[in-house]
Amino acid sequence: MDARMRRGLEIVAVLAVACIFGYAAWVGLAVAPPDREMGDVQRIMYAHVPMVQMMLLAGTILFVCSVLYLFRASWKTDALAEASAELALVFGAIGTTLGAIWGRPTWGVFWAWDPRLTTVAILLVALAGYMALRRFVDDPERRAVWAAVTAIVIAVDVPIIYFSVKWWKSLHQVQSNPRTVDPQMVHALRWNITAFFLLFIVFLVARYRIALAARMREITVPEAGPHAREAVAS
């Protein structure tokens, strides 16, 4: 496949994702009925749930890539780990903020020290540390190994986040399932989960390519790397 055809396919794919995203937003905002108790505030769920799910998915990808990297070093798994860590941070931070906006009218507070919220906060802060580590280590091979080790330590939190609502049964509600939710709301939620998943894939692929290209440049032309000037100065 030549480069132009590939570029065209990419544009079509991104446009298709944008259309699905737009339809999902319309279903969530206009078609699905408002909640009997919460009213329109409940519609935040259609973005909050998928975004936090994508955070967990990204955390899982990060963990798998990091384990794979330690078994068999490859720039591809390293680049995918970097991409998924960043996406976990972004989706998690926005998803949590949406949850806080929903929490204010519903729980009465933006934030509570409930186990689910606490474990998510730990994950986000730890991911910020992971991103810092990646920027503070110049040697790409050492950076990849250390980042993988750090990611495995951090990823312990991911299953704890998922099960926290079942284990402690605190303020945050447990996962719903289609039998307990109105079919129209299930419909809207499913469309939004699909849309956010596709968006996630688009971001992941784009970020993965950037990370891989940056890595390739680093190992082929080390002098042109991001820290080249500092290396010359020291």
Place this chain on the structure above:
Amino acid sequence: MRRPGLLASTWVLFRKDLLVEWRSRSRINALVFFSLATLLLFSFALGPDTALLRRNAGGYLWLALLLSSVLALGESFRVERENAALEGLRLIPVDARAIFLSKGLANAVLLVALGVLLVPVLVALLDVHLVLPWPRLFGLTVLGCLAIAAPGTLYGAIASHARARDVLLPLLLFPVLIPALVAAAKGTALAFEGDPMEQFHSWVSLLASFDILYWGLGVVLFPRVIEE
């Protein structure tokens, strides 16, 4: 020649770490004064509300230990980096897991010693009373210091080779330690304030599972961290 086993080399390295520490005593001196200063700062920052200070004493103890641990962990790897001592150890060759276990244990011993020293200071300064029998608080302190030492040693080794190492270590370490900090501070508060609901055990088991998890991860991952 038969190579010594994991436990034997851990024991030798552990004694070496403590000996290096004891010969200079500079690290322990600095840590004692740093942690005392931290405790004093907490009291000054919150004003002379004795009841409030007493209620929060468990949290202060563990925050002082946590902040001191960052200094202690950084120092423990600075010693190894100077004169390329870590490379020397690996060339002997020593099992990398033994290096992790000995470093972690030595750091934990140092923190336990610091904790044992700080509790009487808390009693004098903040007027707390030890309600539960002292061996339970001691056991909790040991578990809590082990919890700080395992990820601390792993991350200390990473941060000691990175740029901006003094910034990186707390950035990596503090988020991971939050569950251990919560458990240790709550347990200590119960030891000071009394435990009518019998919650002490659940905090101890949380700390113990944290220890098992992170010491296991450390033993598995540390050899990859220090390889060239």
